[in-house]
Amino acid sequence: MEPAESLNHQKAKRSTVKVREMTIDDLADVFHMGEKLFLADKAPNTYRAWDEYEVTDLFYSDTEFCLVAEYEDRIVGFALGTTISKSRSAWKYGYLLWLGVLPDFQRKGIAEKLFQRFKHLMLQENVRILVVDTEADNLKALSFFRHQGFGNPQEHIFLSTNLDPERQRMNIKKRINGSG
Numbered sequence: 290m291e292p293a294e295s296l297n298h299q300k301a302k303r304s305t306v307k308v309r310e311m312t313i314d315d316l317a318d319v320f321h322m323g324e325k326l327f328l329a330d331k332a333p334n335t336y337r338a339w340d341e342y343e344v345t346d347l348f349y350s351d352t353e354f355c356l357v358a359e360y361e362d363r364i365v366g367f368a369l370g371t372t373i374s375k376s377r378s379a380w381k382y383g384y385l386l387w388l389g390v391l392p393d394f395q396r397k398g399i400a401e402k403l404f405q406r407f408k409h410l411m412l413q414e415n416v417r418i419l420v421v422d423t424e425a426d427n428l429k430a431l432s433f434f435r436h437q438g439f440g441n442p443q444e445h446i447f448l449s450t451n452l453d454p455e456r457q458r459m460n461i462k463k464r465i466n467g468s469g
């Protein structure tokens with residue numbers, strides 16, 4: 290029986306999947322899994338790109354908030370997050386930046402298990418508000434986060450500009466000529 294198939298039969302026995310803190314040895318697995326999940330499906334966070342630096346930076350700055358889900362010695366999911374404190378606010382925020390589960394292992398409660406552990410860590414840190422974000426058309430993620438009790442979606446539109454002086458000059462010219 291294939292691992293995913295066997296896990297399917299064990300959906301009720303979620304104890305077969307272990308959630309633990311990520312270690313340095315998991316970096317490559319997590320990075321490559323994210324490459325499949327986030328690049329194939331477009332990056333869910335338009336202003337954060339999934340690359341080696343994103344994973345290693347988060348791992349080194351927030352190791353205790355980087356989790357992996359392991360099934361039979363294989364990494365099948367991860368949750369990477371951080372906390373944010375604002376100087377003029379007594380509230381502390383938790384931010385789940387990246388959450389992913391291998392396609393063959395999705396819909397088996399693994400993200401939920403990762404999320405529950407992440408939420409527990411946030412509560413221990415006295416986090417008051419937990420934030421997640423995803424692209425508006427990522428229905429899987431939206432459904433998942435709603436299922437976890439998230440609501441009050443705020444719509445943001447990200448605009449960008451290229452700061453290269455030559456590009457800036459071309460943009461101004463276009464506007465003057467009425468073609469931009």
Ligand SMILES: CC(C)(COP(=O)(O)OP(=O)(O)OC[C@H]1O[C@@H](n2cnc3c(N)ncnc32)[C@H](O)[C@@H]1OP(=O)(O)O)[C@@H](O)C(=O)NCCC(=O)NCCS
Pocket residue numbers: 326327330333386387388389390391394395396397398399400401402422423427428429430432433434436
């Ligand atoms: C979103 C994602 C992490 C969910 O992982 P998962 O392990 O499949 O989620 P779970 O099995 O724990 O789902 C729990 C609940 O969330 C909802 N849900 C999850 N995936 C869903 C889907 N594809 N369609 C509808 N509802 C879904 C369901 O209510 C589900 O409960 P149910 O299976 O009993 O109906 C996974 O689809 C994924 O890795 N997607 C690609 C990466 C991504 O978009 N990450 C999120 C933004 S960073």
